[in-house]
Amino acid sequence: AVAQQLQVHIVPHTHDDVGWLKTVDQYYYGANNSIQNAGVQYILDTVIRELSKDDEKTFIYVEMAFFTRWWNEQDDKTQQLVKTLVNNKQLEFVNAGWCMNDEASTDYNSIIDQMSLGLRFVSDTFGPQARPRVAWHIDPFGHSAEQAALFAKMGYDGFFFARIDYADKNLRGSTRNLELVWRGSQNLGSAVDMFTGVLYYGYGPPPGFCFDVGCDDQPIMDDTTLFDYNVKLRVEQFLSAVWYQWIHYQTTDVMLTFGSDFQFEDAHQNFKNIDKLIKYVNEDGRVHAFYSTPSRYIDAVHAANKTWTLKTDDFFPYADYPNSYWTGYFTSRPALKGYTRVCNNILQACKQLEAIHDGFPGQTQSSLDLQMAMGIDQHHDAVSGTSKQHVAYDYAERLHIGQVECEVLMGHALSDLAAKDGSPPLDLQFCEYLNISFCPSSETDTFNVIIYNPLAVDYGKLFEIGRVFSFPVIGNSFDVYDGQGNPVEAQVVPIAQTQQVVTDANYLIYIQPKGDIPPIGFKTYFIRPTSNVRHTSARPTKVYQHRNGDKDFSIANAVLSLTFDGVTGRLKSMTNIASDVTASVDQQFMWWNASDGNNVNSSQASGAYIFRPNGTAPFPINPGNIATVTIAIGDLLQEVRQVFSPWVTQTIRLYSNTPWPYVTFEYTIGPIPKSDGLGKEVISRFTTDLASNQTFYTDANGREMQTRIRNYRPTWTLNVTEPVAGNYYPVNSRIYIKEPSSSRQFTVLTDRTQGGSSLNDGQVELMVHRCLLYDDARGVGEPLCEPGDTGQGLVVRGTHVVILDSAANSALIHRAIGESLLVGPMFAFVPSANSYSDYSSSYNTEYYGLVFEVPLQVHLLTLQWIEINKLLIRVENKFELDEYGFGKAVNVSLDMFAAFKVIAATELVLGGNAALSSVQRLQWNIQGVQGGKQPTYNPVQGPDFVATLEPMDIRTFEIQVVPTPK
Numbered sequence: 001a002v003a004q005q006l007q008v009h010i011v012p013h014t015h016d017d018v019g020w021l022k023t024v025d026q027y028y029y030g031a032n033n034s035i036q037n038a039g040v041q042y043i044l045d046t047v048i049r050e051l052s053k054d055d056e057k058t059f060i061y062v063e064m065a066f067f068t069r070w071w072n073e074q075d076d077k078t079q080q081l082v083k084t085l086v087n088n089k090q091l092e093f094v095n096a097g098w099c100m101n102d103e104a105s106t107d108y109n110s111i112i113d114q115m116s117l118g119l120r121f122v123s124d125t126f127g128p129q130a131r132p133r134v135a136w137h138i139d140p141f142g143h144s145a146e147q148a149a150l151f152a153k154m155g156y157d158g159f160f161f162a163r164i165d166y167a168d169k170n171l172r173g174s175t176r177n178l179e180l181v182w183r184g185s186q187n188l189g190s191a192v193d194m195f196t197g198v199l200y201y202g203y204g205p206p207p208g209f210c211f212d213v214g215c216d217d218q219p220i221m222d223d224t225t226l227f228d229y230n231v232k233l234r235v236e237q238f239l240s241a242v243w244y245q246w247i248h249y250q251t252t253d254v255m256l257t258f259g260s261d262f263q264f265e266d267a268h269q270n271f272k273n274i275d276k277l278i279k280y281v282n283e284d285g286r287v288h289a290f291y292s293t294p295s296r297y298i299d300a301v302h303a304a305n306k307t308w309t310l311k312t313d314d315f316f317p318y319a320d321y322p323n324s325y326w327t328g329y330f331t332s333r334p335a336l337k338g339y340t341r342v343c344n345n346i347l348q349a350c351k352q353l354e355a356i357h358d359g360f361p362g363q364t365q366s367s368l369d370l371q372m373a374m375g376i377d378q379h380h381d382a383v384s385g386t387s388k389q390h391v392a393y394d395y396a397e398r399l400h401i402g403q404v405e406c407e408v409l410m411g412h413a414l415s416d417l418a419a420k421d422g423s424p425p426l427d428l429q430f431c432e433y434l435n436i437s438f439c440p441s442s443e444t445d446t447f448n449v450i451i452y453n454p455l456a457v458d459y460g461k462l463f464e465i466g467r468v469f470s471f472p473v474i475g476n477s478f479d480v481y482d483g484q485g486n487p488v489e490a491q492v493v494p495i496a497q498t499q500q501v502v503t504d505a506n507y508l509i510y511i512q513p514k515g516d517i518p519p520i521g522f523k524t525y526f527i528r529p530t531s532n533v534r535h536t537s538a539r540p541t542k543v544y545q546h547r548n549g550d551k552d553f554s555i556a557n558a559v560l561s562l563t564f565d566g567v568t569g570r571l572k573s574m575t576n577i578a579s580d581v582t583a584s585v586d587q588q589f590m591w592w593n594a595s596d597g598n599n600v601n602s603s604q605a606s607g608a609y610i611f612r613p614n615g616t617a618p619f620p621i622n623p624g625n626i627a628t629v630t631i632a633i634g635d636l637l638q639e640v641r642q643v644f645s646p647w648v649t650q651t652i653r654l655y656s657n658t659p660w661p662y663v664t665f666e667y668t669i670g671p672i673p674k675s676d677g678l679g680k681e682v683i684s685r686f687t688t689d690l691a692s693n694q695t696f697y698t699d700a701n702g703r704e705m706q707t708r709i710r711n712y713r714p715t716w717t718l719n720v721t722e723p724v725a726g727n728y729y730p731v732n733s734r735i736y737i738k739e740p741s742s743s744r745q746f747t748v749l750t751d752r753t754q755g756g757s758s759l760n761d762g763q764v765e766l767m768v769h770r771c772l773l774y775d776d777a778r779g780v781g782e783p784l785c786e787p788g789d790t791g792q793g794l795v796v797r798g799t800h801v802v803i804l805d806s807a808a809n810s811a812l813i814h815r816a817i818g819e820s821l822l823v824g825p826m827f828a829f830v831p832s833a834n835s836y837s838d839y840s841s842s843y844n845t846e847y848y849g850l851v852f853e854v855p856l857q858v859h860l861l862t863l864q865w866i867e868i869n870k871l872l873i874r875v876e877n878k879f880e881l882d883e884y885g886f887g888k889a890v891n892v893s894l895d896m897f898a899a900f901k902v903i904a905a906t907e908l909v910l911g912g913n914a915a916l917s918s919v920q921r922l923q924w925n926i927q928g929v930q931g932g933k934q935p936t937y938n939p940v941q942g943p944d945f946v947a948t949l950e951p952m953d954i955r956t957f958e959i960q961v962v963p964t965p966k
Contacts, residue, residue, distance in 0.1 A: 006252050007300060008242055008281070009292035010274060013060045013259040014047075015139060015203060016040050018099040020381040021780070023394040027262070028066055035388075037214065038262035044070045046267035051090050052081055057271060058291040059264075062095045062136055064118030065376055071125070086126045092293040095136040096122050098375030102384040103137065103144040104316065104330055104730035105337060105753040107702040107822060109861060110344050111150060112874070112910060112954075114375035119154070119913035131914050134294040135159040135194075138203035138257075140380040141326040141609065142318035144730075146700035148184030152192035153910035153954060155919040158298040162199045164315050166322075169198060171716045173248040179301070181308045181924050185704060187881045187952035195298065195924055196311070197255075200248060204260040206241035211273035212263040220276035231280050238277060242287055251304040254287075255297045298922070307925040313714045314706060316729055322721040323602035327728035328611035328681070328776075330755030331767040332385025332784055333392055334796045338435075338752040340374070340383045341822070343399045347374055348862075349454040349826045350406035352520060353413035355865040356849065356899045358963060365409040367864075370402030383753075386608045386780055389787075403432070414450055414522065414828050423842040428828040434471070435797055437495055441829035442471040443505045445529055448830040448839065450522050451513070454823050456850060456860035456896070458516030468512045468636055468655055469825065472505030473527070478538040480511050481526040483845025485836045488513060488525060489657075490538035491636040496651065509538055510636050512657060517825060520849030520860070520897070526836055539635045546629035553631070555638040555654050560661040560804070562640075562654060569627035569642055571652065574804045576661040581744055583804055584689040587665065588625045589648050590618035591672075592724070594679030594772050601721075606679055607776020608784040611725040611755065611767075618683060621648045647671060648682075660813050665800040671793020672771035674785065679772040684800065685765040688746050692737035696758035702733040702822060704880060704952060710758065724759060728767075731756035733818050735764055742807035747814050749801040751821055769796050808884045815878055815886075819859055850896050857890045861954060869900075869963075872912050874956045877949035887951040894945040900961035905940050908956045916956075 016038075018024050026032040030039020044067070047059050061067055071079065085091040097115040122130050135151040137143065141163055151159055159182065164172075172178045182196040183189065204210065210217045221230050246254050264270050274291075281289045319325045331337075350367045360366065373395075381387045382395050411428035418426060428450070431439035441447060451469060472495070480488040490511045509527065517523055530536050546553060552566045561575040565586075575582040592613035597605030599614070606612045627642035627650075640652040650667045665684070672680050694710045710727050711720050720726060735756045736747035748756075748764055755767040771785040771793065786794035801821070803813050832839060839845070854860070862874035873894060879886040895902040907916045916937075940947045940957065947955050 004252055006242060006246055006254055006287040008287050008289040009253060009255040009297045009300070010278065010289055011060060011255060011257050011292055011294060011297070012058060012264065012270065012274065013257055014043050014264045015259070015261050016043070016063050016066055017261065017381055018063055018065045018376050018379040019391045019395060020387050021391070023391050024065065024376055028069060036262070039265060040066045040262070041070055042265045043262065043267070047264055048078070048082060048085065050267040050271045051085050055088060055090060056291055058090050058092065058293050060092045060094045060136070060293055063099055064096055064121050065098045065372070068121055083126060086130050089293070092295060093122050093130060093132045094134045094294055096132040098372065099379035100137055100139060101378040102380040102382070103140045103147045103701070104142055105383045105385070106378050107341065107344065107732055108146060108150065109348070109702070109822065110340070110374060110378050111147065111701060112861070113347070113371065114378045115154060116912045117371055117375050119911040123913040128914060128918065131155070133157045134298060136294065137161040138199065139163070141329065141384070143315035144700050145184040145314040145706065146703050148182045148194045148196065149188060149192045150910060152184065152194045152921070155909040155911070155914060155921060156194070157922045158195040158197065158294065160197045160199060160294060162202045163318055163320070164198055165317070165319050167719065168315070168713070168716055172198065173200070176248055176250050177309050178248050179250065179308065180311050181926050182311045185952060186312065187704060188950070190930065193924060193926070195301070195308070195922065199257060200245045201257070203257050205258045206238065206245070206256055208237055209241070209258070209277070210260070211258070211270045212260070213266045213269060214263070220273050220280070222276055222280070234277070235280050235284050238281060239284070239286060250306050251301050253297060253300040253304070255292070255294070302922050302924070305925065307927050310926045310929050311715065314700065317726065319726070321604070322719065323604045323612060324610055325612070325722050325725040325728070326609045327725050327755050328606060328770065329384045329386050329609050330728065330730045330753060331770055332608050333786065334752060334754070334769055334798065335786070335794060336385060336392055336396060337383060338796070338798060339396060339399060340377050341752050343370065343374055343377075343403055345454070345823055346403055346406050346826070347371065348823050349452060350410055351862070351864045352454055353410050355863045355871050356520070356897070357413045357416060358868060358900070359865045360409065360412065361868070365405060365412065367406055367409065369405045370399070373398040373402035385784070388780060388782060410452075410826060411828060414452065417522070417847045418450065418524070418843040420842055420844065426830055426843065428830060430828060434827070437472040437505060437508060439472050439829070441831060442527070443474050444831060446527065446833050448524055448526050448832045450524050450828040450830065451517050452522040452826040452828065453517040453519055454826065455819065456519045456854045456858060457856065458519055458853070467517075468510050469827070470508045470510045471827070473507050473509045474505050475529055476507050476540065477530050477532070477536050478509055479528045479530050480509070480537050481528070481836055482514060483524045483840065486514065487537040489636060491541060491634040492538045493541045493632055493634065493637070493639070494543055496630065496641050512636055518846065518848040518850070519853070520863075521847045524845040526839070541632050541634040543630060543632045546631055548626060548628070555631070555633070555640060557654055557656045557658065559659060560654065560663060562652070562663060564629070564640060568625065569629040570625065576804050578659070578661065579805050579809060581805060583744060583746060585746070586687045588685055589621050589644055589650075589667070590625070590683050590685055591621070592618050592681040592683065594681055596679065596774050605774040605776050606681065606772050607774065607778065608780050609778045610776040611681065611728060612722060613681065613724050616723055618685070621645050647673060661805050662801055662803045662813065662817060665802060666797065667768060667800070668795065668797045669769040670795035671788060672769060672785075674771055674773060674793070677773065679774065680770070681767055682769040683765045683767050685763060686746070686748065686802070688737070688762045690737055690744055690746055690762045691739050692758060692761045693740055694761065696735060696737045696764065698729045698731050698735045698756060699733050702818070708758075727757045727759060728755045729757065731766060733821065734814055735766070736810070736814070737762065737764055738807050745805060745807040745810040747803040747810055749803070749814060749818055749821060751799045766800065768798060769794070811879070811883045812886060815883075819878060849898055851898050852896060854892050854896060855890045857886055858892045858949065862956075866958065869961050871959050871961060872956070873959055874954055875947060875949060876954040877951050879951055881951040883951070889948055889950050891946050891948050894940065894947060894957060894959060898964060900963050902945050902959050902961055903942065904960040905945050905957045907937065907940060908958055910954060910956050912956055912958070
């Protein structure tokens with residue numbers, strides 16, 4: 001029985017994928033309708049027209065990538081009308097990022113950027129009263145704790161979504177816990193508590209009440225003279241749906257979404273039927289129905305003053321049926337995932353140099369093209385790898401256009417910083433294919449390279465990584481000099497035949513700078529060929545073939561020793577010499593046979609979304625997984641080159657001059673063979689002797705670590721139907737296992753998002769590539785097996801960084817290396833035959849972008865130009881609470897830059913769209929737990945502009961600056 005009348009909030013909406021089955025342009029214009037009938041411009045045209053006729057009607061909109069395009073096409077009269085609708089709260093922006101981003105495949109930097117791009121458009125165009133209060137992720141396939149924490153930092157009051165595990169949803173529904181409070185950060189605690197709701201009917205209307213042009217449900221036929229008059233029947237059906245939803249929730253407010261993918265293209269048809277439904281339901285009187293929005297709903301729920309359960313884990317992995325785990329997309333389209341990470345790196349450097357230059361007034365170059373391309377690429381069918389192939393090409397093309405634009409901008413900025421008075425600009429060039437050892441700018445007789453460091457710390461001094469940089473060259477005899485004309489230690493390494501894809505280069509030159517690359521600065525290095533082979537600064541490399549069957553062999557530096565099995569050629573053990581930590585480690589490549597959907601348990605196939613292997617034992621690449629091994633030994637680095645098959649090779653690389661116990665595994669996979677008719681999901685598996693007690697740890701979007709326990713969920717009893725896929729989780733940047741004593745920790749860092757797990761104690765595995773022969777019936781409508789540039793299959797090259805140490809020592813190492821993998825150096829090449837003295841007389845060979853060193857814990861997350869003398873800056877503490885000596889509060893001054901002086905600072909919410917002081921988030925009652933609190937910060941003001949950063953905190957500021965005299 002209902003103690004009081006139910007209040008039914010009807011929320012008209014459309015869900016507009018920023019690319020999926022069609023490209024973003026095709027979706028906007030309504031092109032290529034043979035694939036899907038969808039045209040976003042018509043949705044917005046007709047919705048605005050209908051809202052203007054009736055001030056009771058409401059509508060919500062999400063994707064600013066579409067809305068901004070439509071907005072820019074409107075005349076002044078229409079724009080003023082839209083502003084009126086926004087002010088009247090009829091048109092409400094929810095979420096309002098550039099897209100509705102994926103939560104598994106995205107890193108936090110890119111999430112913040114795409115949200116900020118959309119949110120700042122809303123605030124700049126419609127004012128503070130339009131600030132979105134509700135996060136709306138109705139379609140992403142599982143939900144990240146970090147995403148919830150970021151939304152809280154952006155000032156949202158609530159977070160709604162539709163997809164959670166079927167068993168979790170059933171239990172929550174039966175206990176009326178489909179709404180809860182989610183604490184997404186254990187470091188920030190109650191300050192980021194977020195009211196969270198799971199939509200009962202997905203994100204569509206109640207069953208039987210889809211009134212869109214593409215639906216078959218019956219309209220409201222209210223002419224009593226008609227034989228098909230159905231008002232009474234439809235009211236009863238609607239009330240039944242309302243009551244059935246209500247019994248799974250706590251309050252007497254019920255929110256029903258009306259709309260779905262690309263619906264409301266004919267808004268009149270939708271609204272006319274909803275109008276009738278509301279009229280006749282209210283005449284019946286048993287419930288009260290009305291047009292509403294998510295913010296109105298959340299205010300009503302808050303006013304009910306209920307007490308809610310608390311959730312502290314996440315909503316991964318997602319399964320919609322017992323044999324259908326959506327864990328394949330963690331790896332799908334690995335090249336796009338890798339390129340996305342590369343473009344984020346470029347974007348951060350590009351925005352920094354644009355800010356240092358105080359923009360480029362009067363010039364066409366800006367970072368905006370890449371910002372928008374990256375915003376689109378964070379969409380939950382883009383970087384996730386779940387679009388059609390032609391759409392994936394479109395995403396990559398947009399990224400490349402933005403990349404080229406940013407390279408031009410960075411070239412101008414670096415040239416301006418380098419050029420002394422009266423010197424002509426430098427012709428700086430960038431190499432986009434260094435990952436495949438191809439760079440025309442370095443494959444010349446002589447060149448200079450400017451290395452720009454986009455981190456706020458020196459690579460060497462603070463991180464102690466012993467950073468080594470490499471470029472392809474033709475020839476094996478070179479001298480290398482730094483900006484003062486001093487010789488630089490270097491090594492020339494022959495390129496393995498398996499890696500010579502498109503290049504004429506036959507060697508890589510590795511250089512290790514003396515001193516450091518300045519933070520937010522650069523240094524210049526001079527590479528010159530020489531005929532004096534015996535007296536070059538670039539030392540040669542000894543290369544020899546290992547004969548399988550010989551005794552075990554090892555490579556080592558001062559801190560780490562690796563032993564390889566003489567028979568298999570695979571890694572056998574690792575020893576951290578400095579910490580006296582040893583572990584047996586067997587690394588090998590294997591493949592899961594993808595289900596084709598034809599077995600006794602289920603008809604579910606592996607596909608772009610879903611990972612479903614045919615069994616619980618993967619197959620070796622070759623019988624015995626034996627590798628042919630070549631060993632390369634030099635002064636700077638040592639390599640073990642493994643060939644498992646023509647389509648699986650790997651180079652294990654150990655650097656000499658580093659105090660840290662890490663080793664890199666650079667793998668090349670593909671084209672994956674499919675002539676045997678078997679889909680393959682390729683993994684790199686590390687098997688160690690660590691007693692990991694069923695527990696492993698994965699990061700959330702590159703930040704906080706999440707505890708995972710095999711075959712276990714913290715909030716319900718798991719029915720283990722898929723023992724492999726059901727234990728896979730997204731790995732954005734790292735995964736590790738450790739022993740309960742914490743004496744040994746084995747960590748693997750990734751250069752892109754991958755699916756990962758620990759299926760047995762002591763094991764870590766990461767899925768690196770997929771080629772599937774069947775569709776998984778989740779909408780994309782084609783198998784995922786990318787053709788690559790030759791049409792024979794995609795070849796992917798990526799890197800894993802492996803650390804062996806105690807848990808106490810590992811945190812510093814994986815945090816630092818993880819940061820450098822996210823934001824690495826930029827290389828700008830100068831074709832030059834000038835001597836060092838001639839070049840340095842006309843150009844600065846180094847630039848120091850900071851006036852002081854920032855603390856080790858601090859990461860400069862954002863430095864972005866807004867307008868002349870106004871910048872956006874974000875600083876974060878990258879360590880977790882009590883993370884072995886580093887997880888504590890730290891102070892940093894915002895007035896750290898050499899190019900300008902800060903004269904004023906206003907703290908903003910994380911999205912950069914509102915002053916922090918103007919946002920008061922709703923607080924909620926939590927069962928057995930003290931409720932949330934507003935974060936309190938001391939004012940950041942002159943003359944020092946010092947900000948305190950708690951562990952894992954990010955603070956955002958808009959700063960006013962004046963240029964520093966040169």
